[in-house]
Amino acid sequence: MITLNVQVGRNxxxxxxxxxxxxxxxxxxxxxxxxxxxVSDRPSQQPIxxxxxILKTPYQTLSSIPLQWKPGESPRTTIAESSVPxxxxxxxxxxxxxxxxxxxxxxxxxxxxxxxxxxxxxxWNKRNGKLPTEKDLxxxxxxxxxxxxxxSANTLGGVxxxxxxxxELLHHSRWYNFFVEIFALWQWRCYTSPDFDEFxxxxxxxxxxxxxxxxxxxxxxxxxxxxxxxxxxAILGPVAIRFQDDWNIRMKQGDVLMLEHAAIGDxxxxxxxxxxxxxxxxxxxxxxxxxxxxxxxIRDRVLSHTPRSPLMVPSxxxxxxxxxxxxxxxxxxxxxxxRDHSRLVDALRSLCDVHGYHLQVLxxxxxxxxxxxxxxxxxxxxxxxHGNDLAGQLWVRPTQRSTIIExxxxxxxxxxxxxxxxxxxxxxxxxxxxxxxxxxxxxPVSIPNGFHSHDIPxxxxxxxxxxxxxxxx
Numbered sequence: 012m013i014t015l016n017v018q019v020g021r022n023x024x025x026x027x028x029x030x031x032x033x034x035x036x037x038x039x040x041x042x043x044x045x046x047x048x049x050v051s052d053r054p055s056q057q058p059i060x061x062x063x064x065i066l067k068t069p070y071q072t073l074s075s076i077p078l079q080w081k082p083g084e085s086p087r088t089t090i091a092e093s094s095v096p097x098x099x100x101x102x103x104x105x106x107x108x109x110x111x112x113x114x115x116x117x118x119x120x121x122x123x124x125x126x127x128x129x130x131x132x133x134x135w136n137k138r139n140g141k142l143p144t145e146k147d148l149x150x151x152x153x154x155x156x157x158x159x160x161x162x163s164a165n166t167l168g169g170v171x172x173x174x175x176x177x178x179e180l181l182h183h184s185r186w187y188n189f190f191v192e193i194f195a196l197w198q199w200r201c202y203t204s205p206d207f208d209e210f211x212x213x214x215x216x217x218x219x220x221x222x223x224x225x226x227x228x229x230x231x232x233x234x235x236x237x238x239x240x241x242x243x244x245a246i247l248g249p250v251a252i253r254f255q256d257d258w259n260i261r262m263k264q265g266d267v268l269m270l271e272h273a274a275i276g277d278x279x280x281x282x283x284x285x286x287x288x289x290x291x292x293x294x295x296x297x298x299x300x301x302x303x304x305x306x307x308x309i310r311d312r313v314l315s316h317t318p319r320s321p322l323m324v325p326s327x328x329x330x331x332x333x334x335x336x337x338x339x340x341x342x343x344x345x346x347x348x349x350r351d352h353s354r355l356v357d358a359l360r361s362l363c364d365v366h367g368y369h370l371q372v373l374x375x376x377x378x379x380x381x382x383x384x385x386x387x388x389x390x391x392x393x394x395x396x397h398g399n400d401l402a403g404q405l406w407v408r409p410t411q412r413s414t415i416i417e418x419x420x421x422x423x424x425x426x427x428x429x430x431x432x433x434x435x436x437x438x439x440x441x442x443x444x445x446x447x448x449x450x451x452x453x454x455p456v457s458i459p460n461g462f463h464s465h466d467i468p469x470x471x472x473x474x475x476x477x478x479x480x481x482x483x484x
Contacts, residue, residue, distance in 0.1 A: 064203050065215040066308040069247070075165035078269060085156040086269065088113040093206035095298040096126040097281025098198060100207060104273040105156070105164065109225070109262050111148045111275075114156045124148045129279035131177035131226040164267040169220030171270045172198065175277045178231040181224065186238035187402045187427065194243075195405060196434055198276045199309060204299035214302070217272075221251045225258040241380050245316035246309060291426040293433065293450050306435060310406060314388055317381045333412065333482050334369040335359060336387060338395040338403070342376055345398055345463045347418070351471070358471035359394075362478060375400055392416065392478050396467060401428040409436030414481045418442045418469050423462040424454050440477050445470035447477065 080086065090113070091100035099122070105112035111128065113121055124143045132141070151159065174181065174193060181189060201207075208214055222243065224232055232254065233240055243252055261268070289295040337359055340346040347355070356372055363370040371390070375383050387393065387403040394416040395401050404415050415432040421443040432439040433450055441448045448454060461467075 062205065062214050062302070064302055064304055064308055065213075066312075067215050067217040069169055069218040069220040069251070075167050075266070075268065077163065078166045079163045082157055082162065083153050085114055085153050085160070085162070087153070088115055089210075090121060091207055091210040093204070093210070093299060094122065094127075095201065095281075096284040097277050097279075098201040099127045099275045100202075100210060101270070101273045101275070102210075104270045104275075105160070106262075106268040106270065107160065108265075110146055112156070112159070113148070113150045114153055115150065116152060118150045118152075121150050125283055126280055127275060128175050128277050129177070129283075131175060132179075160267045164269040166269045166271055167221070168271045170217050170272045170274065171221050171223060172219040173223045173225065173273060173275050174198075175226060175275055176279055177226045178228075180278050181227045181232050186234040186236065186242075187399050189232065189234070189239055190242055191402045191405065191431060192427075193276065193278060195306065195309070196431065197278075197281065198274065200297070200301060200305055200434070201299055202274060203302045203305040205302055206299045219247060219251065219274075221253060222247060223253045223258060225255060227255055229254045229256070236380065238380060242313055245313045291430040293453065306405070310408075313384065314406065317385055332369065333391040334371060334389050335363055335392045335478060336371040336373060336390040336394065338373045338375060338393070338400040340396045340398055340400065342374060343398070344465060345396055346465050346467065347396060348466045348468050351467075351469045355469060355471040355474060358475045359478075362475045366479070366482070368478075368482065375403075392481065394418070394474060397423075397425075397428070402431065404428070404432055404435060404437060407435075407437060412481050412484065413437045414440065414478070416440045416442060416474060416477060418467065418474075420459070420461045420464050420467045421446075422459045423457055424448075425456055425458065426453075429453065438481065442469060442473060444468050445473045447473060 078086075086103045088104055089102045094100055101113075103114070105114060115121060124147065128143050128148050130141055130143045130147055174189075181193075203216055205214065240252075290297065337356065339352065339356075341349070341352055346352070359370055359372070362368065368391075369389075371386055373383070373386055378386070383403065384406050388406040388408070390407050391410070391412055392414045393401070393404055393407060396418045401415065401417055407413055407415075413436070415428065415437045417428050417440070419441060424441060429439045429441065429450060439450050441453070
């Protein structure tokens with residue numbers, strides 16, 4: 012009996028090893044597409060609210076309104092309890108001589124400065140760098156407010172968005188850094204969270220009356236293509252954005268400002284949180300509940316700003332009107348091997364001709380911003396080598412078939428556009444030559460030699476197989 016049990020145990024062990032090894036080989040070499048994920052296969056998602064977002068036009072008066080109060084009766088500052096590191100909502104936030112002031116009788120309830128703001132100098136990767144001081148954010152009593160402010164202030168009504176990082180984080184040639192990572196995926200997703208409904212009086216969200224960048228100039232903030240400027244003006248209007256030069260002039264006047272409603276975003280404060288690195292990983296929850304359709308109102312607002320709005324075009328998911336968009340990077344540094352690019356274009360044309368899909372092959376370097384946004388907004392499947400063009404998925408409407416295909420140099424991967432597609436509700440595929448991975452089986456982050464190569468290989472049939480699979484469901 013003992014001998015039999017040992018033999019059975021050995022047999023079971025060999026079977027288990029064979030199954031594990033076979034599964035590993037299947038994953039590393041798969042070229043056939045799997046069935047769509049079941050519920051148990053999908054990465055866990057943050058709980059969402061099904062209550063629709065109601066967008067309110069911004070408060071129209073940009074000028075300040077004088078305010079005076081009796082001794083000890085200065086309007087108190089209140090802070091939303093749901094605020095998280097790097098995003099804090101206030102009512103009645105004061106500013107004087109470049110310092111933000113919280114006026115309160117309960118200072119123990121105020122989050123630590125390092126969770127709210129940075130000093131504008133130390134970058135996020137200097138985790139042990141100098142923390143903000145009272146010069147950046149001061150917490151004072153009503154009596155101290157009387158002494159410092161002289162029992163008067165100029166009120167800025169409406170909602171003020173502030174991004175208080177310095178130029179090290181906001182000065183970048185890619186619009187991904189500000190508009191996608193900071194505004195869309197962080198500030199706006201936080202601002203629309205149902206966790207702030209009680210503080211803001213329901214699911215209505217007022218568009219910001221102004222967006223203030225007190226520590227960067229317009230030249231430092233503006234990206235090479237001008238996307239930041241055009242899109243933010245489409246959302247807020249051209250007179251609502253203020254930069255360091257404007258802010259310095261206002262501060263030199265010696266005015267005390269009281270921001271009626273303020274949202275301070277600070278990427279350094281967000282990244283100082285040890286768990287921030289995990290926010291992008293599938294299965295790790297966003298720090299706030301996410302509202303259904305959180306991005307829809309902004310996308311529609313930008314699209315309606317174009318001369319010929321794609322909002323008037325029927326959905327591309329009706330009557331088999333699917334559009335496949337390949338953004339070529341052959342005129343940039345990081346690009347496909349030329350023969351693989353040619354084969355991919357030929358394969359896409361053949362696929363679309365056979366199945367009646369619409370094909371767009373775009374070179375965004377030769378297109379206006381409006382042309383880029385309009386073309387991408389009609390897209391069902393978006394394909395490109397890893398790069399800034401994939402941020403255009405912000406204008407793709409999420410549907411059952413909306414798909415983002417990102418081509419990497421084999422072995423390379425970073426979360427940027429996978430995280431974006433997951434947040435927006437698109438299906439994601441990463442490509443290594445003739446292999447692919449999805450959100451459920453992402454490889455570790457890696458930037459190997461050749462990540463920025465101008466000779467990246469790709470197998471066209473792998474991509475066309477994915478497209479056919481997605482559009483024939």
